[in-house]
Amino acid sequence: NAGVTQTPKFRVLKTGQSMTLLCAQDMNHEYMYWYRQDPGMGLRLIHYSVGEGTTAKGEVPDGYNVSRLKKQNFLLGLESAAPSQTSVYFCASSYSLRSFRAYNEQFFGPGTRLTVL
Amino acid sequence: GENVEQHPSTLSVQEGDSAVIKCTYSDSASNYFPWYKQELGKGPQLIIDIRSNVGEKKDQRIAVTLNKTAKHFSLHITETQPEDSAVYFCAASEDSGGGADGLTFGKGTHLIIQP
Numbered sequence: 001n002a003g004v005t006q007t008p009k010f011r012v013l014k015t016g017q018s019m020t021l022l023c024a025q026d027m028n029h030e031y032m033y034w035y036r037q038d039p040g041m042g043l044r045l046i047h048y049s050v051g052e053g054t055t056a057k058g059e060v061p062d063g064y065n066v067s068r069l070k071k072q073n074f075l076l077g078l079e080s081a082a083p084s085q086t087s088v089y090f091c092a093s094s095y096s097l098r099s100f101r102a103y104n105e106q107f108f109g110p111g112t113r114l115t116v117l
Numbered sequence: 118g119e120n121v122e123q124h125p126s127t128l129s130v131q132e133g134d135s136a137v138i139k140c141t142y143s144d145s146a147s148n149y150f151p152w153y154k155q156e157l158g159k160g161p162q163l164i165i166d167i168r169s170n171v172g173e174k175k176d177q178r179i180a181v182t183l184n185k186t187a188k189h190f191s192l193h194i195t196e197t198q199p200e201d202s203a204v205y206f207c208a209a210s211e212d213s214g215g216g217a218d219g220l221t222f223g224k225g226t227h228l229i230i231q232p
Contacts (some may be wrong), residue, residue: 004160033219035219040126040224040225041224042121042123042206042222042223042224042225043161043206043220043222044222045219045220045221048219058219059118059219059221090160090161092160105151105163105166106151106163106220107163108153108160108161108162109160110158110159110160111158111159111160
C-alpha cells in the first residue's frame with residue numbers, strides 16, 4: 001500500500017494564480033483532511049470530509065475550496081493565491097469501516113511545499 | 118474550540134537520558150490524545166496515543182500519561198537515541214464515535230539528542 005500520497009511535492013505560484021493540490025489514499029478510509037503547517041504554528045485544519053461528496057470547514061478555511069468526488073481523492077484548491085498561503089500542506093486520512101482502530105488515528109501524506117510570490 | 122499548549126518548544130538532552138514533553142488542553146470533551154513524530158521533510162507519524170479512560174500507556178521506550186482532571190498529558194522517552202531527534206506534536210480531539218473532527222495540534226517540540 002502506498003498509504004497517503006500528495007501531488008505535487010513543491011510548487012511556486014505568483015499572487016493571484018490558482019492551483020489544485022491532490023491527495024490520494026489507498027486504505028479505503030472514510031475521512032480525509034487538509035492541514036497547513038507554518039513555522040511555530042503546528043498544524044491547523046483547513047477543511048475535512050467525512051465521505052464521498054461531503055466537505056466541511058476546519059479552523060482556517062478562508063481562501064481554500066475542497067472537493068471529494070471520489071472516496072480515495074481529496075482535492076484542495078486555491079482560486080487566487082496570496083503570499084499568506086505560503087505554507088506546507090498536509091493531507092491525512094482516517095477510519096476504515098473494516099478496522100477496529102481508532103476513528104481519529106490519522107495517517108499523513110509527505111506534504112506539499114507551496115510558495116506564493 | 119479546543120486549544121492545545123505544548124512545552125518546551127525546544128528540548129536538548131544527552132543520548133541515553135530521558136526526555137519529557139508536556140501538553141495541556143482546554144476542552145473537557147476531548148478524549149483522544151495522540152502524539153506524532155515528524156522528521157525533516159516528512160509528514161507526521163503517529164507514535165503513541167491514549168484515550169481518556171486510561172491514565173498511562175507504554176510502548177517500549179515511549180510512554181504517555183494523562184491527567185484528565187488537570188487537563189494535561191505528557192510524552193516520556195527513555196534511553197534516548199540519535200534517531201529520536203525530530204519534532205514531536207501532541208494533539209487532542211473528541212472521538213465522538215463516528216464523528217470526524219480534525220485534530221487540534223500543539224505547536225511542536227524540537228527534540229535534539231546530543232551525542
